[in-house]
Amino acid sequence: MIGLAIIAVVVAMAILAPFITSYSPEILDLHAIRQPPSLAHPFGTDTLGFDVWSRVVYGTRTSLVVGFGAVAISLIIGTGLGVAAGFYGGWIDQIVGRLTDTIMSMPALLLVAVFVSVIGPSLESVVIVIALLTWPGITRLVRGQYLTLREAEFVTAARVVGVSDRLIMFRHLLPNILGPLSVAATFYVAQAILLEAALSFLGLGVKPPTPSWGNMVNQAQNAYILQYLPWIWVPPAVAIALIVLGINFVGDGLRDALDPRNTRRG
Amino acid sequence: MGTYIVRRILISIPVLFGITLLAFVALSLAPGDPLTSRIDPDILARMSPAAIAAVRHSLGLDQPVPIRYLIWLGGLLHGDFGYAVVSHQRVADALAMSLPPTLLLMTAALIVGVTMGVTFGIIAAVRRSGPIDYALTAFSTSFLVLIYLFGAALKILPTTGMLTLGAPFSLTDLAGHLIMPVTLLALGLAAPLTRYTRASMLDVLEAEYVTTARSKGLRPRLVLLRHALRNALIPIVTIVGLGLPDLVAGAVITETLFGWPGMGQLAVYAASGRDPALMMGVILVVATGVLVSNLVVDILYGVVDPRVRLGGR
Numbered sequence: 076m077i078g079l080a081i082i083a084v085v086v087a088m089a090i091l092a093p094f095i096t097s098y099s100p101e102i103l104d105l106h107a108i109r110q111p112p113s114l115a116h117p118f119g120t121d122t123l124g125f126d127v128w129s130r131v132v133y134g135t136r137t138s139l140v141v142g143f144g145a146v147a148i149s150l151i152i153g154t155g156l157g158v159a160a161g162f163y164g165g166w167i168d169q170i171v172g173r174l175t176d177t178i179m180s181m182p183a184l185l186l187v188a189v190f191v192s193v194i195g196p197s198l199e200s201v202v203i204v205i206a207l208l209t210w211p212g213i214t215r216l217v218r219g220q221y222l223t224l225r226e227a228e229f230v231t232a233a234r235v236v237g238v239s240d241r242l243i244m245f246r247h248l249l250p251n252i253l254g255p256l257s258v259a260a261t262f263y264v265a266q267a268i269l270l271e272a273a274l275s276f277l278g279l280g281v282k283p284p285t286p287s288w289g290n291m292v293n294q295a296q297n298a299y300i301l302q303y304l305p306w307i308w309v310p311p312a313v314a315i316a317l318i319v320l321g322i323n324f325v326g327d328g329l330r331d332a333l334d335p336r337n338t339r340r341g
Numbered sequence: 342m343g344t345y346i347v348r349r350i351l352i353s354i355p356v357l358f359g360i361t362l363l364a365f366v367a368l369s370l371a372p373g374d375p376l377t378s379r380i381d382p383d384i385l386a387r388m389s390p391a392a393i394a395a396v397r398h399s400l401g402l403d404q405p406v407p408i409r410y411l412i413w414l415g416g417l418l419h420g421d422f423g424y425a426v427v428s429h430q431r432v433a434d435a436l437a438m439s440l441p442p443t444l445l446l447m448t449a450a451l452i453v454g455v456t457m458g459v460t461f462g463i464i465a466a467v468r469r470s471g472p473i474d475y476a477l478t479a480f481s482t483s484f485l486v487l488i489y490l491f492g493a494a495l496k497i498l499p500t501t502g503m504l505t506l507g508a509p510f511s512l513t514d515l516a517g518h519l520i521m522p523v524t525l526l527a528l529g530l531a532a533p534l535t536r537y538t539r540a541s542m543l544d545v546l547e548a549e550y551v552t553t554a555r556s557k558g559l560r561p562r563l564v565l566l567r568h569a570l571r572n573a574l575i576p577i578v579t580i581v582g583l584g585l586p587d588l589v590a591g592a593v594i595t596e597t598l599f600g601w602p603g604m605g606q607l608a609v610y611a612a613s614g615r616d617p618a619l620m621m622g623v624i625l626v627v628a629t630g631v632l633v634s635n636l637v638v639d640i641l642y643g644v645v646d647p648r649v650r651l652g653g654r
Binding site: 189 | 352355356359360363364367368370586587589590593594597608609612613615620623624627628631632635
């Protein structure tokens with residue numbers, strides 16, 4: 076419930092952004108740099124004169140676009156390949172299996188950094204690259220579920236009646252795995268948001284002036300800002316922690332609700 | 342067990358080729374002249390266009406990507422990783438310089454993180470649903486604030502670099518610089534580990550052999566550590582293994598944050614400078630490291646679980 080509440084607040088902030096901020100997140104005011112929090116600037120201003128509050132608020136949009144955008148794309152790729160590998164097996168399974176092994180053997184952050192630097196850092200490239208490198212987890216999950224499900228009797232029954240492969244795969248089998256898939260997807264949203272934040276923090280992801288919590292915390296790499304101007308980096312850091320925590324809570328809740336074995340021991 | 346290890350190594354090799362090939366193709370699509378990554382940029386600047394064309398041909402840079410990949414692999418066999426564009430350094434030298442600090446950082450973080458995670462997990466499982474159980478979950482987040490206070494605000498602990506500049510080398514100096522990054526990195530590992538250890542211990546504690554051991558009148562500590570923990574360890578080993586790539590990613594961030602002169606910083610430097618040869622070197626080393634540690638985890642299964650060791654498979 077706490078998780079849902081946090082997400083609701085974040086989504087509301089993203090939608091209502093223009094109404095709850097009085098400054099643009101991408102226009103800097105050189106007359107007001109490094110100001111501590113005040114009535115005019117509730118979270119103060121940073122070294123370039125950006126209003127921290129409005130960048131935090133607009134940053135929700137960046138994080139949500141990355142989180143949900145990347146996971147949506149990787150769900151399509153991951154489910155597609157997982158379904159094919161699990162249902163058909165054989166050489167398709169071999170190729171997909173080796174590909175997932177390969178990508179999963181590297182820390183995602185490093186690969187994402189390499190690929191984003193090749194395409195050129197921007198919001199779109201971050202979303203696409205994160206999606207292209209996080210589908211293997213989903214593929215493994217889907218493949219594993221399909222391996223057991225395809226032996227089920229209702230599949231044989233459907234075959235006997237003459238249902239086509241494609242229809243069995245998507246109409247008969249897919250609904251059966253929506254539970255675990257949605258739990259996994261929730262956690263991947265949190266992971267994608269963290270990846271973007273980490274990447275932008277390193278200066279390799281979303282670049283200013285586009286507001287992103289990661290590139291806001293990036294300013295804390297300067298020791299002076301870290302020690303004496305905490306209002307510049309504490310709000311985005313707390314925001315990252317909160318949204319990831321919220322999404323993970325929702326994931327845990329979903330898993331508990333969907334897991335039939337769970338009997339809530341107290 | 343022996344054949345099992347050999348088979349695992351054989352599986353790892355194509356994965357290593359796959360990952361380098363993937364990165365190589367991606368990097369060759371990037372804008373920029375690959376020639377700068379093959380010869381010392383200082384020499385390159387003094388060469389005539391005709392000479393450059395000749396060198397380009399002799400290095401095979403006018404060849405298609407697959408051939409160039411094979412040439413890169415051939416260079417590796419002679420320990421030739423090429424040149425880093427910006428620093429004018431040989432990539433092999435840069436890697437050799439960055440690897441030890443990272444290994445030190447990660448080994449320390451691994452030891453601290455696993456010890457912390459497993460200990461907290463056991464305590465949380467034993468005191469299930471009590472205040473300590475909840476407190477331990479909250480602890481890991483608040484702990485970060487604590488080290489920040491001690492480190493940055495109170496200036497008790499150094500927050501940048503590996504050694505104090507200009508000071509003579511001393512172990513205490515190194516240890517002081519290690520505390521902040523290691524704690525940060527270890528916490529990232531310990532947090533999920535605490536949860537999994539707790540869950541795994543809860544499962545095991547309900548097993549009948551634990552009840553038997555208890556009713557025999559064995560001391561609770563003995564039941565917990567000798568009977569329960571040994572069986573709970575198997576999923577814990579898996580989680581540690583799965584967490585290793587995350588640990589590498591965490592090291593990239595931690596090193597940047599604390600100015601630790603390791604592979605993580607080198608990776609960020611290479612990516613932000615779009616330095617193809619340096620990036621390939623980093624990827625190769627990191628991928629090898631992850632694959633080797635996966636192998637170690639597999640071997641650990643055999644140590645922890647006699648069924649794996651004796652089962653043969």
